[in-house]
Amino acid sequence: MAIFVVCPGCRTRFTVSDQFAGRSGPCPKCKTIIQIPKLNEQVVIEEPEQFADGGRGISGQLTTKPLARVETAIKPVHILIAVGAFVIVLVVTLVLGQLDIFHQQVWLHAIGLVLVGVPAAAMSYEFLRHQDDLKPLRGRNLIIRSLACAVGYLIIWGLFNWLVANFVTEELWTWAIVLPPAFAAGGFVAYAAMELDYSAGILHFTFFSLIALVLRWAAGFGWIWNLPQPVYPT
Numbered sequence: 001m002a003i004f005v006v007c008p009g010c011r012t013r014f015t016v017s018d019q020f021a022g023r024s025g026p027c028p029k030c031k032t033i034i035q036i037p038k039l040n041e042q043v044v045i046e047e048p049e050q051f052a053d054g055g056r057g058i059s060g061q062l063t064t065k066p067l068a069r070v071e072t073a074i075k076p077v078h079i080l081i082a083v084g085a086f087v088i089v090l091v092v093t094l095v096l097g098q099l100d101i102f103h104q105q106v107w108l109h110a111i112g113l114v115l116v117g118v119p120a121a122a123m124s125y126e127f128l129r130h131q132d133d134l135k136p137l138r139g140r141n142l143i144i145r146s147l148a149c150a151v152g153y154l155i156i157w158g159l160f161n162w163l164v165a166n167f168v169t170e171e172l173w174t175w176a177i178v179l180p181p182a183f184a185a186g187g188f189v190a191y192a193a194m195e196l197d198y199s200a201g202i203l204h205f206t207f208f209s210l211i212a213l214v215l216r217w218a219a220g221f222g223w224i225w226n227l228p229q230p231v232y233p234t
Contacts, residue, residue: 009032121193129195130200186206
């Protein structure tokens, strides 16, 4: 019976005859002295009797199958759907923004964010999820979770806008009051809704925030960092 040996110096693997069990000798490659294990020190894996035939049936074919990985390649049609939805919402937002509709009907802005947020959440998930996930979100489950994620992001975005309007000034340090909590909450929403790692969840929320920034500008509210100038009494 051969004895399996791994050299501690160069990590070379080889076998030696059992007649050398318990002895020591130089590695044939790096000459490091190796202690050959004794026969009673060998690790023996006992194979259950019912699996001794390798899980084969009477016909000799394997009766067990390996766990299959779900194919998760991003198709071009998915990218086109996400980009197309964003372009349509952006154009509609620009038109309605020119008509000053959103200042009168703020809820329309919220609906637009949700409409574009669902495909954006699904697409971002495909890029950011762990690639070793054997059972990623798919089908109706993915749509429902993306919708929940988009609604959660919308709530955070609304609170963020309110905080900016009420607490942020021209002093840069005031942004530290609103930015960290917003992104921390966004990462948690992605973690809970999309089953992403927390760090990937923060990136997921960042992507949504970029879309929300553009749509906010298109709706006629301007860029969020352009704070209104205070009006002093004359």
